[in-house]
Amino acid sequence: MEETSACDRLAADLRALREASRLTYNAITAQAKKQTPPLKLGGSKLSAWFSGKNVPKKDDDAAFRYLIQLLEPRAKKHGVTPKGIDWWRARRDEAAAERTRPQRRSSLLLTPPRPPPPCLRRLRTPVTRPRPNGCSAFSRLTVRGCAGSRTPRRCSRSR
Known part of the structure; x- marks a missing residue:
């Protein structure tokens, strides 16, 4: 059985939290814009985080922290136990470290691409x-x- 990656686990946990909170991407984005200063938390960024395509960067900690602080209280109302921002940051850091590891040599393309005609x-x-x-x-x-x-x-x- 194949082990799931840290990126996939983070994305699955984020999706579960969002689904339990019952907030849409648009609602999250609208709430983030109302903050002072407004947070850049658009639909494409959220989609990439929830799908596992991207991992939230440490530079984006304010947006990530806001997302967790927005979703957890709402998810708690629907039976999800809050894990706290430190747990989420540890998950994020684990996924980020996995993303930055060098790829194995076997997975690299060994032949250079041909130039176009x-x-x-x-x-x-x-x-x-x-x-x-x-x-x-x-x-x-x-x-x-x-x-x-x-x-x-x-x-x-x-x-």
């Missing part, structure tokens, strides 16, 4: 850029390494 490389002159001398004529496309490329035409007004 010449016709997909960056264009030398964008289509919509006017000539530098103020002429309204636009440059044609030039693609490095492609046989069918045309060089930029010269402006007849610049002579």
